[in-house]
Amino acid sequence: MAKIFTVVSGKGGVGKSTFCVNTALSLGEKGHKVLLIDGDIALRSLDLLLNLEENLVYDWSDIICNRCDKTAAILPYNDKVHLLPAPLEMPDNLNSDSFKELIDVFAPDYDFIFIDSPAGVGELQQIYALVSNQCIVVATPDNVSARSAYVAGNLLVKSGVKEENLRLVINRFNEKAIKKGNFLNIDEIIDITYLRLLGIVPEEPKLMYSSVSKKGLPTRSEAKLAFKNIAGRILGKEIPLNL
Template sequence: MGQLGRILLVASGKGGAGKSTFSVNCGTELSRRGRKVLLIDGDAGLRSLDLMLAVSDKALFDIGDIFASRCETEKAIIQTNRPNLFLLPAPQSNCEYLADSEAVGRLCSELARTFDYIIIDSPAGVGDYVTAPAPVADCVIVVANTEPVSIRSAERLAQIMRMKGAKNLRLVLNRVDAKLIRKNNLPDLDAAIDGTTVQLIGIVPEDKRVTAATATGEPLTKGRAATAFKNIAARLEGEYVPLMKL
């Protein structure tokens, strides 16, 4: 690479927004574009990306082992069954280094010399384990649903991320159910976007294929959600892609 890779921090103020699903599918789409992508599972004690990518049997080391100098960085990185897509698993217990901005920043800066994209899948919430990578992230992607509670938590997360040094935030509205919006059971998209105070980068419609792909560890290849992830990856690459009609 002629330049350092981009660091993307994926976060959500409230659990259940589909943050990890977004990380896996966006990373997969970027890898399909020929980019070398590293997914970092930042959710110590509750890691899930190894299951979602069907590589649990390969997870001999994790990011905690790197911080504790129990292994070299490359030994903890797993090649997934998707070309150009790699995983650095989270530890299965607490790891205080993941809440240390300097430690996380040093590791990400090192990895950015090797990978085109580093996607950090943070835990849900607004604590130090979520915000530690904010100062070094090229972009913080806030994942939210259109439910009022999710929108409020996304707004609060955005405020804290900015306080922690994040300079570039983008919003993904995930699992959007157009039928419920049309029936006025959920806020419309403009109200949801305004409520988060974050600029939109993509909308992912509700799609049962996502759940099926996550359960089997297989890549998502068909459906409207697959198209939405592909569009978001293109926008991250600087391409103009119009928003999908719901």
């Protein structure tokens, strides 16, 4: 039965989709079956990041509206990582119950499900969060992103997510820039967000263009190692931060 994660942020563009794809691929490389659900209605991107856009016919609204069979909407990236694309419009019958039914259809077939949310925490993110075992808040090392991660975490707790099920990922970490005082350091981000740290992903220009071109990240990339470590922690291993 899949363990389900919703990935959120306060501020947009901080790397939620990049995180979802690369963490899923790392878990896939470790032999686990992962379903990526693109939850960013209208602004879907995971099909593009995975180079699957040309194969896209159905999305998850077609399943909840009974327009297609569950397997018809799934796009396999490889034998371990599959994508369920987002609809382009808000489905009329989307609510906590219909989304839970959707998750229940797929949970037995996968080890992990990642739901990639749009930025912010509103009704939609709450629907996703309430079917999830954990919510991962992504933030970059700046004041605006860190404070909005705190707000996002708070809103999730107010909507019923338990504090112990919230985690923080710091993305675009750049040690040199932090040492120069241009960005917040890790302690400062944790102090602002009050969130428990799951992992840190370095700033990595290659992520922008090779995020998942069919080649993936170079094997020796620091970001690749960061995602591998995060995947290990998700699997319950004690892996030090190693900065």
